[in-house]
Amino acid sequence: DIQMTQSPSTLSASVGDRVTITCRASQSISSWLAWYQQKPGKAPKLLIYKASSLERGVPSRFSGSESGTEFTLTISSLQPDDFAIYYCQQYHSYSLTFGGGTKVEIK
Amino acid sequence: EVQLVESGGGLVKPGGSLRLSCAASGFMFSGYSMNWVRQTPGKGLEWVASISSRSSYIYYADSVKGRFTISRDNAKNSLYLQMNSLRVEDTAVYFCAKDWDSSVWFFDYWGQGTLVTVSS
Numbered sequence: 730d731i732q733m734t735q736s737p738s739t740l741s742a743s744v745g746d747r748v749t750i751t752c753r754a755s756q757s758i759s760s761w762l763a764w765y766q767q768k769p770g771k772a773p774k775l776l777i778y779k780a781s782s783l784e785r786g787v788p789s790r791f792s793g794s795e796s797g798t799e800f801t802l803t804i805s806s807l808q809p810d811d812f813a814i815y816y817c818q819q820y821h822s823y824s825l826t827f828g829g830g831t832k833v834e835i836k
Numbered sequence: 837e838v839q840l841v842e843s844g845g846g847l848v849k850p851g852g853s854l855r856l857s858c859a860a861s862g863f864m865f866s867g868y869s870m871n872w873v874r875q876t877p878g879k880g881l882e883w884v885a886s887i888s889s890r891s892s893y894i895y896y897a898d899s900v901k902g903r904f905t906i907s908r909d910n911a912k913n914s915l916y917l918q919m920n921s922l923r924v925e926d927t928a929v930y931f932c933a934k935d936w937d938s939s940v941w942f943f944d945y946w947g948q949g950t951l952v953t954v955s956s
Contacts, residue, residue: 763942767881772948773881773946775942778942784944823886824895824897824898825871825883825895827880827883829880830880
């Protein structure tokens with residue numbers, strides 16, 4: 730199975746900060762990577778697919794990029810609504826796998 | 837509006853069985869692959885099983901293979917997960933999730949989840 734390693738596991742930031750979350754795949758997954766945001770007691774919400782394509786309705790402050798097997802989710806200017814847990818997911822091959830999550834908390 | 841509503845969760849003893857259902861509305865259910873994803877309380881997400889639009893392709897996580905069965909009824913716009921030989925480690929919130937497109941295997945809509953607790 731492809732392992733997805735996310736870092737950091739927790740990130741403390743302030744409103745307005747630029748935030749970067751990294752997800753590393755254990756082998757090549759091409760661009761088959763999605764990012765989700767989850768708030769307490771809620772289902773995950775799709776933000777990004779195919780590594781860098783923004784899901785419709787998602788604010789443009791969210792962006793995704795890739796370099797080899799390393800993928801990055803960037804929030805250009807953190808807003809109060811963005812404090813949540815973020816997960817990456819590879820869909821290159823089965824078993825589908827998620828990263829361990831990154832909690833973005835208020836500094 | 838796309839809606840996915842899970843039901844069937846509850847408390848069950850180890851070794852027991854449970855059948856989860858997911859009622860779908862607001863989209864052409866028969867045109868999309870569907871999935872089950874679970875989340876252990878306070879922990880991360882784990883993919884459980886996927887089924888293609890016409891049930892031609894079915895995939896399972898190793899952790900549930902041979903014990904869980906995913907199925908669908910396109911006439912009833914419903915997705916199911918039959919869970920047998922349940923273990924304590926199967927305790928989780930189970931989400932049904934819709935594929936973004938046919939057989940792309942990432943998810944644009946999720947249900948609210950149903951809690952399964954396996955305990956003696």
